[in-house]
Amino acid sequence: MSLTSVSRQQLSKYLNDFLNVSQFKDYAPNGLQVQGTEHISTIVTGVTACQALIDQAAALNADAILVHHGFFWKNEPEVITGMKYNRIKALMAHDMNLFGYHLPLDxxxxxxxxxxxxxxxxxxxxxxxxxxxxxxxxxxxxxxxxxxxxxxxxxxxxxxxxxxxxxxxxxxxxxxxxxxxxxxxxxxxxxxxxxxxxxxxxxxxxxxxxxxxxxxxxxxxxxxxxEQFGIKALGEHLANEFGLTHHYIDIVNPV
CATH class of the missing domain: 3.40.1390.30 (NIF3 (NGG1p interacting factor 3)-like)
Known part of the structure; x- marks a missing residue:
């Protein structure tokens, strides 16, 4: 387990600057999408913020999940019901932050x-x-x-x-x-x-x-x-930069 941590605000600012988020016009918000615990020492990375990734991150007691495909896409239903409700409920129940970076990570x-x-x-x-x-x-x-x-x-x-x-x-x-x-x-x-x-x-x-x-x-x-390699590389970079514990979880997807 990592003995060091970074604040949610510090990590968010670092990622937004490192990935030049302000330079992109995207189909979903880039950055912190669901707020969780303030102090982050264990991060999980994966391609998509699906239920399986969230569940495995929770089992690892992760403080934050970083993904390429997050939530709140343009033109999707705005209500939080069904599948979206279950995902967000699980994040909040375990006090996990969700960060999503789409085009900036591409x-x-x-x-x-x-x-x-x-x-x-x-x-x-x-x-x-x-x-x-x-x-x-x-x-x-x-x-x-x-x-x-x-x-x-x-x-x-x-x-x-x-x-x-x-x-x-x-x-x-x-x-x-x-x-x-x-x-x-x-x-x-x-x-x-x-x-x-x-x-x-x-x-x-x-x-x-x-x-x-x-x-x-x-x-x-x-x-x-x-698109499996960018988010993994980002997690490894953050682990080295801040001394965090990092787990990359590959949820197999044939598409």
Missing amino acids: AHQSLGNNAELANKLGIIDVKVCTDIPQNLLWQGKFPQPLTIAQVNALLTEKLNRAPLHIGDGTEAISSIAWCTGGAQDYIDHAAGLNVDAFISGEVSERTFHCAMEQGIHYFAAGHHAT
Whole structure:
């Protein structure tokens, strides 16, 4: 158990500054979403603030949960009933804070989801496509050209999930663009970059036609799978920065 702690206010300010929260226009509030205990010594990180994550965090006597997918999304029902009520009730019953960081965690250039995915896949010559708002689309290349089968194998090994590949032809893949999560519609912009392939998490019916008609390979590698690394890296960073106890909990999600 950690012998040190940080105040809720101090942790909140640090995270908001570190992730440049004020620079993002998002679909949900970034930062403290549900208030809990004032002093935080044990934190749990996970991709989504689902009931299973909350229950496991409570079993660990966590003071705070940090997630990429939190609560209070734009256009969702505003009432706190049913599933949302059960989740918030559990947080409050155990006096646990809930922090959520969505787009700021995708875009962070040292430990965000895009940065961590590049690290896991060994992508080099990484740069951010600055003409896409909020620095969400990145591009780079593999150290050496890979076949389609090799890219599939690499994604399966690193993400623990087999991707769906869309594309025509057998040419080797070198240059690549990516944006984690539900960013399949960035494929059109990726095609304009003249890269060989685009990686994201999800896939839509229209994505097939976009890939085939623009001659770009698309790898749908899983929303959860592509976004599991950023929040874990953030938790590890906070543990080192403040001497906190950190547990990353992976609630398996095939989507």
